[in-house]
Amino acid sequence: MLKPLIALIALAAPLAFTVPAHAQSNPWDAAPEDWKPIPDNEILVITLRTGNQVFIRLAPRYAPAHVVNIRKLAEAHWWDGTAIVRVQDNYVTQWGSEKPLPPLVIENPPAEFEYRGYDGVTTLARTDPYSVKSGHSADGWSLATDGKTSWLPHCYGAVGVARDVAPSTGSGGELYTVIGSPPRHLDRNMAMVGRVIEGMQWLSSLPRGTGPLGRYQTDEEKMPILSVRLATQFPEDERPHFQYRATDNVRFAAWINYRENRPEAFFGVKAGGADICNMEAPIRRTPG
Numbered sequence: 001m002l003k004p005l006i007a008l009i010a011l012a013a014p015l016a017f018t019v020p021a022h023a024q025s026n027p028w029d030a031a032p033e034d035w036k037p038i039p040d041n042e043i044l045v046i047t048l049r050t051g052n053q054v055f056i057r058l059a060p061r062y063a064p065a066h067v068v069n070i071r072k073l074a075e076a077h078w079w080d081g082t083a084i085v086r087v088q089d090n091y092v093t094q095w096g097s098e099k100p101l102p103p104l105v106i107e108n109p110p111a112e113f114e115y116r117g118y119d120g121v122t123t124l125a126r127t128d129p130y131s132v133k134s135g136h137s138a139d140g141w142s143l144a145t146d147g148k149t150s151w152l153p154h155c156y157g158a159v160g161v162a163r164d165v166a167p168s169t170g171s172g173g174e175l176y177t178v179i180g181s182p183p184r185h186l187d188r189n190m191a192m193v194g195r196v197i198e199g200m201q202w203l204s205s206l207p208r209g210t211g212p213l214g215r216y217q218t219d220e221e222k223m224p225i226l227s228v229r230l231a232t233q234f235p236e237d238e239r240p241h242f243q244y245r246a247t248d249n250v251r252f253a254a255w256i257n258y259r260e261n262r263p264e265a266f267f268g269v270k271a272g273g274a275d276i277c278n279m280e281a282p283i284r285r286t287p288g
Contacts (some may be wrong), residue, residue: 028255030282035243036139037286043231043240044074044194046095048084049224054199055240056159057283059141062152063193065109066161069172070193071230076102078173079228084206088214090180093203094162095225096173111169112191114149121248125260126273130184136252140244140281141195144187152192154182155277159194179204182277197242197283241286252281 024031044056060067073079079096086094101107120135120143128134131144134153144153152158159177163170170191177196196203211217231239245252260274 028258030245034246036246038242040231046228047226052202054202055197056194057197058194063112063191066112066172066191066193069105072105074228074230078102079225083222083224085222086215087206087209089208092176093179094176107171108169113188114151118145118150134276136247136281138248142276151188154178154184154186157196157200161191177203243284243286245282247281
């Protein structure tokens, strides 16, 4: 039986994209020094039967024990030959297996659903109905806080760990990503371990499952997974490289203001703010 899973989405800032190398023309444009490398061991690469690939940025600072498990599973080739098993419309795509875990993978790590403090360096103008404040970490993670603890919100493309009812916390063997409107009620109830940064279309456009919670009912419906690897498992000249846009500078502050108060003539009514799930910090392929 598949573990029940829950997830959420966000409306859409682009996930990963190519930014042309040109001089800044607006105060909110990134400067060259704003683009910082994502470590290779934080990039997870899923290769589907079709040959299409999905790239995930892992969040070891916010879910360290679960990310350790995920790295061990990738290093053991544990996901090879598993499949995408659930696609629930306007909710989540889920993949993985309940087969025995490899040695040293903890079945129920600590519940990393939130963490103490708030390490955000930006604050959005719009009040978040699910937190007292939302913003970004210096290295581009979207964050929400109640003033005591913080968490990664369930935005479009967010990756979480499927689990059973407590005390289960999920091993990381079954993961999901949000493909619909954000069910933020799941925040602080699941371990959030990352974000899809490229290839989201291969997970969001799959046929919806017809079983309970969008589960596929036959093996023929499932999308096989050929492999899941960390970027560090590829030869150096074949590794995918990505960069995040740093948020601790005046240019990103101007970007936030631009997104919250769109100046284009098209917008006759200014929103005066934006949802955190509409403000994902940009990520791009490393140029060249």
